[in-house]
Amino acid sequence: MSKKRIFSGVQPTNNIHIGNYFGAIKNWVDVQDQFDCIFSVVDLHAITVYQKPEDLRQNILKIAKTYLALGINPKKCLIFQQSDVKEHAELCWILNSIAKMGELERMTQYKDKSASHPENINVGLFDYPVLMAADILLYNTQAVPVGEDQKQHLELARDLAIRFNSLYGETFIVPEPMIKKEGCRIMGLDNPYKKMSKSAPSSYNYISLLDSPEEAKKKIMKAVTDSGSEIKFDTEKPALCNLLTIYSQLSGEIISNIVEKYTGRGYGDFKKDLSELVANFLVDFQKKFNAISDEEVQELLVKGAKKARKIAEKKMEEVKEKIGIKI
Numbered sequence: 001m002s003k004k005r006i007f008s009g010v011q012p013t014n015n016i017h018i019g020n021y022f023g024a025i026k027n028w029v030d031v032q033d034q035f036d037c038i039f040s041v042v043d044l045h046a047i048t049v050y051q052k053p054e055d056l057r058q059n060i061l062k063i064a065k066t067y068l069a070l071g072i073n074p075k076k077c078l079i080f081q082q083s084d085v086k087e088h089a090e091l092c093w094i095l096n097s098i099a100k101m102g103e104l105e106r107m108t109q110y111k112d113k114s115a116s117h118p119e120n121i122n123v124g125l126f127d128y129p130v131l132m133a134a135d136i137l138l139y140n141t142q143a144v145p146v147g148e149d150q151k152q153h154l155e156l157a158r159d160l161a162i163r164f165n166s167l168y169g170e171t172f173i174v175p176e177p178m179i180k181k182e183g184c185r186i187m188g189l190d191n192p193y194k195k196m197s198k199s200a201p202s203s204y205n206y207i208s209l210l211d212s213p214e215e216a217k218k219k220i221m222k223a224v225t226d227s228g229s230e231i232k233f234d235t236e237k238p239a240l241c242n243l244l245t246i247y248s249q250l251s252g253e254i255i256s257n258i259v260e261k262y263t264g265r266g267y268g269d270f271k272k273d274l275s276e277l278v279a280n281f282l283v284d285f286q287k288k289f290n291a292i293s294d295e296e297v298q299e300l301l302v303k304g305a306k307k308a309r310k311i312a313e314k315k316m317e318e319v320k321e322k323i324g325i326k327i
């Protein structure tokens, strides 16, 4: 029996953080033997917020290197750059014709991003979820491993697949979300009520995978904590819950064990140990990251694009046939 296919991607914007790792890439690494995996560097999504061209070029390579350094095996998984496969933009246009303004207006990410970039509420930002649906549907994807913030976008991808199929006949697989229970929503270190974000105004919000270990330690020690000093996993202590989740994701220990370990000890001890865990993780990651050359990763992306194109071209032929534009 053939393996189920999964597809996912990360935008090459700013610095990738531990939330992206715990919410998405860690899951990809864990399931790469079980599934037929396609992971993209979604550069066309990134430009919906202005990126300096020279930074974007570097960030595309950085994201691909990050996939490898975190443990994605390029022999098992297809890794490619989204803009290398023109069918993404082509299918996006076709899906635009069945997507409704109202459903896009409801998207939380669009509302948040347009509020934080009022000077650049562009059409691409609005249409972002339709391009994401195209990414997924082009590859006959059965499941999409992402963080919790992408759930609404996945629902749209499902709705568009169902709508297209009912208008033109069975064409797209309706993809399932694959969202982990723990680590799917890492919160900001400076504000436990908002998710950790690459574009947060303060760098004390996140731990970037490329932060120096010393910098990262400082960020953990400075992370906001809740009132009281007891270590417990309680919704009334959102900051501590977040730190416990980060501890658990890094150490592999279950949260109840961590709580037990720190019972009777204060936040100080806990944070100090967590900062060591984070620093050790970063040292290990960065060693692997720095050992990968630009050339190596460029070559991998070229090869990946060739394979991705084959799948995407075939799907587009089918789509064109179905909607009546292939004569």
Ligand code: TYM
Pocket: 007, 008, 009, 010, 011, 012, 019, 020, 021, 022, 023, 024, 042, 045, 131, 132, 135, 136, 144, 145, 146, 147, 148, 149, 150, 153, 183, 184, 185, 186, 187, 195, 196, 197
């Ligand atoms: P992006 O680049 O914003 O985020 C990459 C992945 O990281 C997850 N994530 C988080 N998980 C836990 N806690 C957080 N604080 C956190 N912040 C981000 C995201 O859920 C995501 O899985 N739209 C996507 C990129 C995309 C895509 C796709 C994904 C484009 N096309 C097709 C899957 C399939 C995004 O914004 O990623």
